Amino acid sequence: MSEGANHPPMERIGEIIETNSLGFVAESFVLHQPPALGSLLRVAVSERTIFAVASLGATAGIDPGRRAVRRSTAEIFDEAVYRAHPQLEHTLRTEFQALLVGFRDGDRPIRQVLPPQPPPLHYSVCACPPAEARLFSQRLPYFRLLLNASGELPADQLLAAHIRAIYHARGDDLAWLEAAAREVAILLRDDYNRLMSVLHAIEP
Amino acid sequence: MPLKLDAIAEAIHAMASTFDGADQRDRLQLALDRLRATDPAHVRRRLDDPQAHPAWVVAYPERSLAATYPLPPLPADFAVLGADGSMIEPDRHNPLRFFVINTGYALLTYGSQPAAEMDAVSQLYYQTDEIFISPDHRTLPIEGALLALKMAVEEMNVLVKAATAITQPQALALRDGTLILWGLDSPGIADDVRQRFLQPYQDALRTLQEMGVPIAAYTSYPNADDVVNALRVGLCRDPSVVCRRCEAIFQRVPPETPICAPLATLVDRFLFSRHLAKGERSECFRSRQDVLKFYDADQAIYFFYLHTGSEIARVEMPAWVARDPVLLDRVHALVYDQCQRGRGYPPALTEAHEQAVITVGDREVVEELVARALADRAVVYVRSQKDQSKRVRGV
Numbered sequence: 389m390s391e392g393a394n395h396p397p398m399e400r401i402g403e404i405i406e407t408n409s410l411g412f413v414a415e416s417f418v419l420h421q422p423p424a425l426g427s428l429l430r431v432a433v434s435e436r437t438i439f440a441v442a443s444l445g446a447t448a449g450i451d452p453g454r455r456a457v458r459r460s461t462a463e464i465f466d467e468a469v470y471r472a473h474p475q476l477e478h479t480l481r482t483e484f485q486a487l488l489v490g491f492r493d494g495d496r497p498i499r500q501v502l503p504p505q506p507p508p509l510h511y512s513v514c515a516c517p518p519a520e521a522r523l524f525s526q527r528l529p530y531f532r533l534l535l536n537a538s539g540e541l542p543a544d545q546l547l548a549a550h551i552r553a554i555y556h557a558r559g560d561d562l563a564w565l566e567a568a569a570r571e572v573a574i575l576l577r578d579d580y581n582r583l584m585s586v587l588h589a590i591e592p
Numbered sequence: 593m594p595l596k597l598d599a600i601a602e603a604i605h606a607m608a609s610t611f612d613g614a615d616q617r618d619r620l621q622l623a624l625d626r627l628r629a630t631d632p633a634h635v636r637r638r639l640d641d642p643q644a645h646p647a648w649v650v651a652y653p654e655r656s657l658a659a660t661y662p663l664p665p666l667p668a669d670f671a672v673l674g675a676d677g678s679m680i681e682p683d684r685h686n687p688l689r690f691f692v693i694n695t696g697y698a699l700l701t702y703g704s705q706p707a708a709e710m711d712a713v714s715q716l717y718y719q720t721d722e723i724f725i726s727p728d729h730r731t732l733p734i735e736g737a738l739l740a741l742k743m744a745v746e747e748m749n750v751l752v753k754a755a756t757a758i759t760q761p762q763a764l765a766l767r768d769g770t771l772i773l774w775g776l777d778s779p780g781i782a783d784d785v786r787q788r789f790l791q792p793y794q795d796a797l798r799t800l801q802e803m804g805v806p807i808a809a810y811t812s813y814p815n816a817d818d819v820v821n822a823l824r825v826g827l828c829r830d831p832s833v834v835c836r837r838c839e840a841i842f843q844r845v846p847p848e849t850p851i852c853a854p855l856a857t858l859v860d861r862f863l864f865s866r867h868l869a870k871g872e873r874s875e876c877f878r879s880r881q882d883v884l885k886f887y888d889a890d891q892a893i894y895f896f897y898l899h900t901g902s903e904i905a906r907v908e909m910p911a912w913v914a915r916d917p918v919l920l921d922r923v924h925a926l927v928y929d930q931c932q933r934g935r936g937y938p939p940a941l942t943e944a945h946e947q948a949v950i951t952v953g954d955r956e957v958v959e960e961l962v963a964r965a966l967a968d969r970a971v972v973y974v975r976s977q978k979d980q981s982k983r984v985r986g987v
Contacts, residue, residue, distance in 0.1 A: 451946070454946075457935065470706075471706045472702070472706075472933060473933060473939065474700050474701060474702065474706040474707050474708040475698060475700055475708040475710065475939055475943045477708060478708050478710050478943075479943070479946070
């Protein structure tokens with residue numbers, strides 16, 4: 389199962405608009421559709437593939453000086469608001485954050501450490517196809533990167549969301565889920581409360 | 593620090609005490625009574641008198657004065673195209689003379705296929721014949737009123753270009769402010785200079801007319817008093833409404849005031865906020881603004897007032913819209929609907945404005961690019977000493 393640089397082009401879901409060594413912020417191409425929380429993402433930078441985990445989604449006005457205002461009426465609400473105000477598709481945007489969890493140079497083995505360089509601004513973000521997600525999640529040391537992250541989302545909730553996303557990407561792979569639970573138990577052996585909250589959240 | 597707020601605060605107090613609500617109410621009631629009682633034919637006769645010389649801009653009531661029109665039904669599918677401009681004015685402290693006009697537009701399509709297209713057309717003008725009128729002879733720089741005219745023409749051109757993308761048969765083009773080019777009678781502006789702006793402007797109006805896209809201009813919180821002035825003409829006892837002659841009556845002992853004086857300083861907005869119900873529009877009046885004498889008759893400007901639900905707005909349109917009941921109804925229905933969608937102000941104009949805005953940051957970038965381009969040619973970018981001193985502000 390080789391996932392080299394020659395695979396067919398993948399669906400681009402966003403473009404990087406902020407980046408650093410720990411993670412990036414991308415603007416989603418479709419309003420209100422950031423990648424699923426915890427799902428595995430990829431950024432191709434010439435021969436290198438950088439892997440990241442979606443860690444937060446948010447939608448707000450493009451111009452920070454223009455806050456969203458109430459648009460609904462008794463008759464027009466929810467999806468109809470967008471039909472009645474077609475400019476919203478252009479004045480709002482959905483962003484998502486992602487944490488870097490590994491990289492791979494060409495066909496060399498996947499490394500579950502932070503990549504030497506952050507992904508460049510304006511590069512494309514794609515969802516990892518299930519085969520690649522399966523390959524990446526064969527080994528679990530990167531859980532540690534997620535647990536140590538200090539994002540807006542509590543790290544244990546992010547890890548739980550990620551485990552659920554991979555479990556489904558692997559076709560509800562129970563054996564993998566048990567291995568992931570054991571890994572979490574090792575990582576959180578000194579913090580019973582966080583351990584239980586992750587185990588509770590990943591229960592199939 | 594330099595504004596002496598204590599002195600201003602005292603004056604603000606004094607200013608507030610001069611506001612006499614009761615007096616205002618009485619005069620407004622008089623204006624409302626006159627609106628309903630004045631015979632429009634009488635006002636027309638007085639205005640048609642070649643001797644007439646009112647001192648103010650007077651609405652010409654081709655039909656009625658007081659008629660109101662209910663909100664027409666909204667079409668199921670329609671589009672509203674808004675345009676708005678902004679500019680970087682020529683900077684006389686800069687060694688290069690140039691200006692930038694940024695015209696934003698927003699085409700909003702409503703109904704079964706909602707869509708939005710928003711963009712801006714940015715243009716730098718720097719060629720001698722772009723920034724001066726007849727550079728070799730009169731060397732009239734395009735700035736101030738002339739630049740405003742230039743921007744109005746650009747807005748019209750962008751509207752025409754963007755209108756070609758309209759797929760809805762029921763469309764409306766909208767501009768912020770007015771369709772009346774006030775600057776056309778700026779002092780010293782010769783007829784050929786005037787035509788340089790007016791001709792492409794009227795060409796654009798005509799193109800929209802041929803495309804079947806009515807155009808209107810929208811003024812929020814208008815300060816115009818054209819209709820109040822028509823009521824003053826109706827009251828006037830001078831044989832031919834020559835305001836100059838009333839100056840004499842101020843000299844009498846005891847001093848008197850003209851019969852129309854109680855209506856002075858009232859604006860149409862007050863009048864129609866009492867006269868119109870939500871969604872209704874006023875009669876459509878022909879503007880007698882002086883510069884309109886330069887317009888072709890088929891592009892003469894008309895206006896009505898509209899109760900948007902939040903305020904009284906003034907909506908202007910050319911004669912071919914005002915005289916076509918179908919187009920007039922469309923303007924009425926679509927402008928009102930825009931105000932409902934935009935919480936009191938048309939979203940097509942809000943979004944066009946957002947596209948047009950040139951931020952402080954953009955201005956700095958343009959200046960930086962100019963400086964760098966000059967540096968590439970080994971020209972040192974020296975700004976005026978006065979400008980330097982304002983930027984540094986040393987103590």
